[in-house]
Amino acid sequence: MQIAANKAVSIDYTLTNDAGEVLDSSAGGEPLVYLHGAGNIIPGLERELEGKQVGDALKVTIEPEDAYGEFTADLVAVLGRNMFEGVDELEVGMQFHASAPDGGMQIVTITALDGDEVTVDGNHPLAGQRLTFDVKVTAVREATEDEVAHGHIHGDGGVHH
Numbered sequence: 001m002q003i004a005a006n007k008a009v010s011i012d013y014t015l016t017n018d019a020g021e022v023l024d025s026s027a028g029g030e031p032l033v034y035l036h037g038a039g040n041i042i043p044g045l046e047r048e049l050e051g052k053q054v055g056d057a058l059k060v061t062i063e064p065e066d067a068y069g070e071f072t073a074d075l076v077a078v079l080g081r082n083m084f085e086g087v088d089e090l091e092v093g094m095q096f097h098a099s100a101p102d103g104g105m106q107i108v109t110i111t112a113l114d115g116d117e118v119t120v121d122g123n124h125p126l127a128g129q130r131l132t133f134d135v136k137v138t139a140v141r142e143a144t145e146d147e148v149a150h151g152h153i154h155g156d157g158g159v160h161h
Contacts, residue, residue, distance in 0.1 A: 001140045003052045005037030008153050010139035011049070016132045023126070031138045038151045042067045045133055057136040064128050071128030074101070075108075081116045090118060098122070 003009050010031040015024040026032055034040035036049070044066030048058060064070050084090055092110050100106035100122070112119035147153050 001053060001142075003036050003049050003137065003140055006143050006148050007036045008139075008141045008143045008147065009034055009036050009049065009137065012136045012138055014134045016134070018130050018132075023131070033139075033153045035143055035147055035151060035153050038148075040152055042131075045135070048133075049135070049137070052137050054137050054140055057134075059132065059134045061130060061132045063130055067129070067131050068124035068126040069128075071123050075106075075122035076111070077108075077120055077122075079118050079120060081118055084118065096120070 001007070010033045012026045012031050013024075014022060014027060016022055032041075036046065039046075042062060044062035045060065047066070048060045048062075052058065081090065084096075087094075090110060090113060092113060094110045095107050096110075097105050098108045098120070106122045108120040108122045109125065110118055111121045143153065
């Protein structure tokens with residue numbers, strides 16, 4: 001069975017950056033299971049997996065625009081510590097939900113602390129980076145009607161609700 005829209009796909013993968021550093025991997029754990037065509041994974045990787053089948057292995061490099069987007073300086077802001085009322089200890093790496101420029105919600109990460117100034121970044125941590133995926137397809141099946149309706153895989157390796 002080939003990977004196509006509305007298929008439940010399981011992959012083993014290792015993700016590296018341009019320096020060859022491993023950023024993420026399923027090695028030693030369960031494969032990543034996703035619903036193909038539902039935007040569950042980055043567009044560039046989903047496109048590269050289209051038409052593949054169980055046993056296929058590939059190594060692909062995905063440019064930022066087909067991964068987590070380009071780094072956007074406008075998503076970095078310096079805020080006063082008083083904006084984090086109710087949080088006793090702030091640390092670099094902490095994440096918070098904040099209002100996005102489009103009125104929606106976004107996750108921001110504290111990237112620096114300097115006295116009463118807190119620098120937050122609304123970019124994805126991998127924004128602006130070219131990513132290389134070493135992938136092996138381990139399973140492909142028809143997604144259930146519920147999985148298609150919900151836009152993600154249920155059960156093992158997927159969402160449990």
